[in-house]
Amino acid sequence: MTDQSTRLASQFRFLLEADKLRRVERQNLILDGSRCENSAEHSWHLAVYALVLAPFAPADVSVERVVQMLLLHDLVEIDAGDHPIDGDVDWEAVASAEAVAATRLFSLLPADQSAFLHGLWREFEASQTPDAQWAKRIDHCQPIFQTLYNEDVPAAHIEVVRGNLFGGRAAALQDAFPEVFHHAVACLEGLQPQDALTAPLSFLNEVDGLKTVLRATTLADGSRRENSAEHSWHIMLYAWVLAQHSHAPVDMARVLQMLMLHDIVEIDAGDVPIHATLSEAEQAAIAANEQAAAERIFGLLPAAQGEVFHRIWTEFEAAESPEAIYAKAIDRVQPVLLNLMSGGGSWRAYNVTLEQLEARVGHKVARGAPVVWDHVRAAVAPWFAENTSA
Incomplete structure (x- = not known):
């Protein structure tokens, strides 16, 4: 095996x-109250929060680094679990378990990436740098608004927010992020505040709906279909980790923004499985629906910010810039690995052949990350040889 293949x-x-x-x-x-949030879609939503609330960040904060911290900050919960802030928890024991988890998880990576990502996780946990402190603020405020803007949330959850704001870890927001603190307090008092956060929160609350959009692809264990919010988180992580294999040098901050936002239109337009057979008229209708969705959803933001986000989404769709070409490649490659791990997944549902995979997925992956496609194709070819006749 070559060094590149090993990597x-x-x-x-x-x-x-x-x-x-x-x-x-x-x-x-x-936000719709239908189920508990999982930590992957939570991490995606935090990244969106960080991007949307960037205008409120201190001048010495790198929003790009904050987004990266939030993408990986909860990975340790794979081993250590999540712990509600109002529970009877031995936080020292949790910190110890999370440190062990971080060592195991990040050690799966090549040594240089392991050191970098592990270091970034430690920086977030220590909360000493401006970037880490702002990332913590974002992590603290998202669950508050997800609760306060949920009309059917249990009263006990409201009390958790109240305790968090007045005496809990979110109390620090009064000085560190006063706009959030005062908006949240107004919501607790039954008011509908109209302030600098009103429009950004309208957007952030709306995009919570992406957590209810189901895709054809299942999780790696085949237990359920993935949703588009957690998919967006996963491909952001993919793009970041695999960046060295891009077809050309790319601005990673731009790539992550594209992948963060690219599926938001599915809140209105729904997901379209890559292996579905569609007529030209159906494809045109989907494109029109997605464009209308982009205009509506990004239009919830303050005008200048909404225009920027709309341009990022349009750039991704056009797939002409180096960043968009690479982002499109990563968007295509992640479901391939999930299908392989789940024993075929949507390939079985759509009777996909290796030739069809090459035509609909392979050429787009190869355009943006040719080495990645060579590696992935070699991994999946034996499955198709064993499970398909074409």
Whole structure:
């Protein structure tokens, strides 16, 4: 095995292990109240929060690094679990378990990436740098608003928020992020505050709906279909870890923004399975629906910010810039690995052949990350040889 193949094998081993974060349930509910949020979709939502609330960040904060911290900060819960803030918890024991988990998980990566990501996780946990402190603020405020804007949330959850704001860890928001603190207090008092956070929160609450959009692909263990929010988190992690294999140098912050936002239109337009057979008219209707969805959803933001986000989404769709070409490749490669791990997944449902996979997926992956496609194709070819006749 070549050094490059060894490196790719290590990177995919980490990325597939990260898939298990979707099985970790948190205490707080998604906004429609239908179920508990999982830690993977939570991490995606935090990244969106960080991008949307960037105008409120201190001048010495790198939002790009904050997004990266939030993508990986909860990975340790794969081993250590999630712990509600109002529970009777031995936090020293939790910290110890999480440190052990971090060592195991990040050691799956090549040594240089292991050291970098592990260091970033430690920085977040220590909360000493401006980036880590802002990432913590984002992590603290998202569950508060997810609870306060949920009309059917149990009263006990509201009391958790109240205790968190007045005496808990979120009390620090009064000084560190006063806009959030005062908006949350107004919501607790039954008011509908109209302030600098009103429009950003309208968008952030709306995109919570992506957690209810189901895709054809299942999790790696085949236990359920993945949703588009946790998918977005996973491919952001994929893009970051596999960046060295891009067809060209790319601005990783831009790539992560594209992948963070690319599926938001599915809240209105739904997901379209890559292997579905569609007529030209159906494809045109889908494109029109997605464009209308982009205009509506990004239009919830303050005008200038909404225009920026819309341009990022449009750039991804056009797939012409180096960043968009690479992002499209990563968006295609992640489901391939999940299907392989789950024993065929949506390939069985759509009677997919290796030739069809090459035509609909392979050429797009190869365009943006040719070495990645060579590696992945070699991994999946034996499955198709054994399970298909074409």
